[in-house]
Amino acid sequence: MQRTEVLIIGGGITGAGIARDLACRGAELVLVEASDFSNGATGRCHGMLHSGARYAVNDPISATECAAENTILKRIANFCIEDTGGIFVSLKNDDLDYADRFLSSCKKTGVAAKEITVEEALKKEPMLSKEIVRAFEVPDASVDPFLLTLGNIESAREANAIALNYHSVREFEINEGVIDKVIVENLRNGSVEIFKPEIVVNASGAWANKIASLANLSIEMTLDKGSMVVINGRLTNGLINRLRKPSSGDIIVPSYSSSIIGTTSIRVDSPNENKATEEEVDFLIRETAMMIPDIAISRAVRAYAGIRPLCGSDRSCGREISRTFQLIDHSEQGIENFISVIGGKLTTYRLMAERVSDLVASKLGLSGSCKTAIDPLLSVNREDIHARIASSIANRVVRKSLLFANDVIQRCTEELRGMEVVCSCEEVLRGELSYWCNHQDVKELSDLMRRTRVGMGYCQGGLCIFGLLSTMIDHSDRDPMELLVRFIIERERGVEPVLFRGQLKEEFFKEHLINGVYHLDAYSRGEYEKDLER
Amino acid sequence: MNVALRTSDCIKCSACNTVCPVVSIDGISGFSGPRNLVVDLPRFFAGRMISSQEIFKCTTCWKCEEVCPSSLPLPDSILRLREMMFNEKNLVEGHKRIVENIDRYGRSIEPQLGERMVYVKHEAEILYFPGCISEMRVTSIFDATVQLLEKADVKFGIPANWVCCGAPLEKIGDLNRLESLREMNLMRFGRFDEIITSCPGCTTQFFRHYDRDPLHTIEVLWEATRKNRLKFKPPRNSIRVALHHPCHIKRTIGPQIIDQAYDLLQSIPKVKIVELEDPDKCCGGGGGVVAGFPDLALKLATSKMMDACRSGADILLAPCPFCVLNLRRVDIGRVEEFITFINVYAEREA
Numbered sequence: 001m002q003r004t005e006v007l008i009i010g011g012g013i014t015g016a017g018i019a020r021d022l023a024c025r026g027a028e029l030v031l032v033e034a035s036d037f038s039n040g041a042t043g044r045c046h047g048m049l050h051s052g053a054r055y056a057v058n059d060p061i062s063a064t065e066c067a068a069e070n071t072i073l074k075r076i077a078n079f080c081i082e083d084t085g086g087i088f089v090s091l092k093n094d095d096l097d098y099a100d101r102f103l104s105s106c107k108k109t110g111v112a113a114k115e116i117t118v119e120e121a122l123k124k125e126p127m128l129s130k131e132i133v134r135a136f137e138v139p140d141a142s143v144d145p146f147l148l149t150l151g152n153i154e155s156a157r158e159a160n161a162i163a164l165n166y167h168s169v170r171e172f173e174i175n176e177g178v179i180d181k182v183i184v185e186n187l188r189n190g191s192v193e194i195f196k197p198e199i200v201v202n203a204s205g206a207w208a209n210k211i212a213s214l215a216n217l218s219i220e221m222t223l224d225k226g227s228m229v230v231i232n233g234r235l236t237n238g239l240i241n242r243l244r245k246p247s248s249g250d251i252i253v254p255s256y257s258s259s260i261i262g263t264t265s266i267r268v269d270s271p272n273e274n275k276a277t278e279e280e281v282d283f284l285i286r287e288t289a290m291m292i293p294d295i296a297i298s299r300a301v302r303a304y305a306g307i308r309p310l311c312g313s314d315r316s317c318g319r320e321i322s323r324t325f326q327l328i329d330h331s332e333q334g335i336e337n338f339i340s341v342i343g344g345k346l347t348t349y350r351l352m353a354e355r356v357s358d359l360v361a362s363k364l365g366l367s368g369s370c371k372t373a374i375d376p377l378l379s380v381n382r383e384d385i386h387a388r389i390a391s392s393i394a395n396r397v398v399r400k401s402l403l404f405a406n407d408v409i410q411r412c413t414e415e416l417r418g419m420e421v422v423c424s425c426e427e428v429l430r431g432e433l434s435y436w437c438n439h440q441d442v443k444e445l446s447d448l449m450r451r452t453r454v455g456m457g458y459c460q461g462g463l464c465i466f467g468l469l470s471t472m473i474d475h476s477d478r479d480p481m482e483l484l485v486r487f488i489i490e491r492e493r494g495v496e497p498v499l500f501r502g503q504l505k506e507e508f509f510k511e512h513l514i515n516g517v518y519h520l521d522a523y524s525r526g527e528y529e530k531d532l533e534r
Numbered sequence: 535m536n537v538a539l540r541t542s543d544c545i546k547c548s549a550c551n552t553v554c555p556v557v558s559i560d561g562i563s564g565f566s567g568p569r570n571l572v573v574d575l576p577r578f579f580a581g582r583m584i585s586s587q588e589i590f591k592c593t594t595c596w597k598c599e600e601v602c603p604s605s606l607p608l609p610d611s612i613l614r615l616r617e618m619m620f621n622e623k624n625l626v627e628g629h630k631r632i633v634e635n636i637d638r639y640g641r642s643i644e645p646q647l648g649e650r651m652v653y654v655k656h657e658a659e660i661l662y663f664p665g666c667i668s669e670m671r672v673t674s675i676f677d678a679t680v681q682l683l684e685k686a687d688v689k690f691g692i693p694a695n696w697v698c699c700g701a702p703l704e705k706i707g708d709l710n711r712l713e714s715l716r717e718m719n720l721m722r723f724g725r726f727d728e729i730i731t732s733c734p735g736c737t738t739q740f741f742r743h744y745d746r747d748p749l750h751t752i753e754v755l756w757e758a759t760r761k762n763r764l765k766f767k768p769p770r771n772s773i774r775v776a777l778h779h780p781c782h783i784k785r786t787i788g789p790q791i792i793d794q795a796y797d798l799l800q801s802i803p804k805v806k807i808v809e810l811e812d813p814d815k816c817c818g819g820g821g822g823v824v825a826g827f828p829d830l831a832l833k834l835a836t837s838k839m840m841d842a843c844r845s846g847a848d849i850l851l852a853p854c855p856f857c858v859l860n861l862r863r864v865d866i867g868r869v870e871e872f873i874t875f876i877n878v879y880a881e882r883e884a
Contacts, residue, residue, distance in 0.1 A: 232542045257577040299542045502543035509545045
């Protein structure tokens with residue numbers, strides 16, 4: 001049994017943010033995540049750092065929060081943010097009054113929006129439709145949610161926090177209105193660990209109700225599915241937003257070597273209903289192609305969906321629920337040391353974490369103050385890295401390797417074949433994989449993906465899978481077939497809704513490769529999957 | 535960076551790399567191959583210079599596009615990359631010479647024999663565009679073409695003061711000079727819409743950049759034999775010949791010309807055709823590689839000549855002056871230009 005001051009449940013961006021904040025204030029804490037960090041809505045979001053403009057008209061609270069956090073995150077987490085800027089565009093038949101209301105609302109909420117001429121907009125974004133009639137510039141940015149989460153985790157660990165992934169909460173032992181013990185299963189080996197926390201923070205996002213039910217509580221919340229499609233190639237320099245009342249298919253975010261288009265909003269009953277459908281893909285391509293016509297002829301690589309845990313349950317449409325967050329102190333419901341946090345967005349994660357940490361700190365009587373708005377998330381010493389590896393590769397590797405850039409580069413330069421490109425879509429080196437294979441957090445091949453982007457490119461793990469698997473089994477005693485099947489199944493889930501044109505051809509080719517090399521056709525994969533479930 | 539050409543449908547099968555003649559010689563470490571250069575590299579172009587050496591190694595043989603299951607415009611994209619990277623100061627020695635010659639003489643090579651006879655017959659119906667190499671280097675092509683066209687009663691004329699068609703400039707990415715050459719030539723072509731060329735390089739160039747539909751000499755001769763204007767006498771002793779299929783005929787202006795070349799050969803008595811193992815394998819003569827990377831071009835040519843020797847042919851026929859020039863750098867076997875060879879046995883139908 002392990003005593004700790006705080007136990008945080010959920011390793012998404014919210015949990016990771018709280019862990020960092022509290023750890024920096026000197027709290028003793030453990031974070032447990034049932035899967036890998038950022039595997040829920042965090043890793044399935046749009047990767048958009050809002051300027052607040054999107055919410056200015058209808059959701060001023062969120063807009064103000066986003067505007068302030070936008071500036072802070074660009075300062076403290078620039079390693080995972082591409083400050084591309086963004087443009088809001090009105091098309092011919094859009095409500096033009098909305099554009100005026102938009103500008104005044106931005107002013108009121110502190111969002112730095114500026115109208116630019118159509119010519120200026122077309123010069124900034126040559127791929128834009130010639131049909132646009134008005135354009136506004138805003139400080140939106142593209143953010144890598146995986147890196148942001150892992151950055152917070154590593155920062156928390158630096159401040160002596162313990163963060164465990166693949167640790168699933170099984171049970172609360174409640175004694176006289178206080179959670180006394182939390183029973184956690186270590187999914188790596190099936191062993192049970194018991195924590196005795198003073199406070200439990202439920203930051204499990206879409207699973208918040210499931211965790212609350214362990215304490216016989218329920219939280220008023222709505223689960224809302226948002227789907228996105230990854231389009232091959234960066235079609236725009238910055239983010240493109242449709243200037244209208246927030247609805248579906250409004251946003252295009254350039255991210256690494258792709259453009260992500262989204263989103264939809266569909267009410268769902270369970271956090272596991274996170275699969276994008278073909279209808280959603282068709283819809284998103286049609287809608288966003290009105291702004292960037294080339295999307296219609298580009299290759300859709302993958303579609304994915306995240307489940308937004310929205311506050312409240314009284315309204316039927318997910319778009320009308322405020323994107324702000326809610327902090328629930330369950331002492332009113334009879335559990336003294338239990339706090340839940342729901343709602344919010346990636347952009348405002350730090351603010352949420354600060355509020356939660358304030359509450360926790362006051363309960364624990366901690367004196368330290370919040371420093372997350374000032375201290376940079378990670379400070380990486382880049383000196384001498386550039387001397388050892390070609391600068392363009394170094395930039396990418398340093399950006400991805402958080403605090404471990406030096407070790408990663410060492411693997412790349414010193415290991416046999418360390419500089420070999422394993423994933424050519426995202427240019428991932430064998431040395432990078434080899435470093436992460438040895439990292440305590442990595443269990444599955446998809447964990448490597450979240451850390452290095454291997455397999456995220458347009459072939460969706462078609463060619464890198466061989467190098468990926470061979471590197472992994474050099475450093476792990478897991479059954480290679482199991483690793484392989486799990487990874488293929490995970491990738492296939494996202495490819496299924498976009499099986500047309502280029503990606504269909506790609507899948508046929510991959511099928512031959514995987515079958516040829518591993519004798520693993522679709523049928524035997526299905527059988528293997530059934531075995532794994534048993 | 536956007537290469538502006540549709541390459542996003544790549545499925546990474548690497549068929550292009552497998553058939554690439556330069557990869558087969560230099561290995562993937564010496565030349566990354568079409569896929570890596572055109573599809574993968576532009577994704578990471580920002581802040582990265584392609585080693586200028588590498589992109590200029592492509593012979594533009596078009597084999598990659600032929601085998602690509604998605605029919606991606608790979609050679610065009612390589613040319614586009616060269617265009618984007620063109621920098622007059624960073625040219626390799628051979629390419630610098632091409633640019634200098636064009637600025638000085640209007641030709642891609644230095645004239646060695648003085649201006650050849652230029653004439654336009656009054657009754658000319660069609661133009662013959664000789665091209666730099668046929669005029670100054672493999673001069674037999676010029677002579678043979680003129681003689682053959684006369685035997686076949688083609689009323690042709692040669693434009694005065696023509697300049698290089700610009701094919702070598704396209705290959706090194708200098709589109710500004712190419713444009714000015716194009717304008718000069720078009721002015722000189724005047725009222726003539728139809729052009730005959732004896733060089734696949736020129737033919738391709740007129741087709742791709744001049745918006746013309748030029749005829750290769752082989753097409754004209756084939757048509758003439760059809761109409762019984764030409765006949766062929768047999769050589770004294772029987773000859774075994776093999777036909778090389780130049781890339782720019784086979785894969786850019788039209789494979790039918792290769793069939794027509796076979797037809798012509800078959801109509802010469804006592805000429806026996808033997809097949810090469812891989813007749814459309816690139817000889818290394820195109821894409822500016824002879825000028826830029828002479829060693830690489832020589833290796834490719836050697837491989838081709840070895841094939842020719844193995845086939846048992848007495849003569850390897852190549853219907854392209856660039857191929858002939860490059861293949862003749864190899865010390866084994868005998869290479870003859872196709873039109874020159876035909877001319878020896880062709881006679882006017884009485």
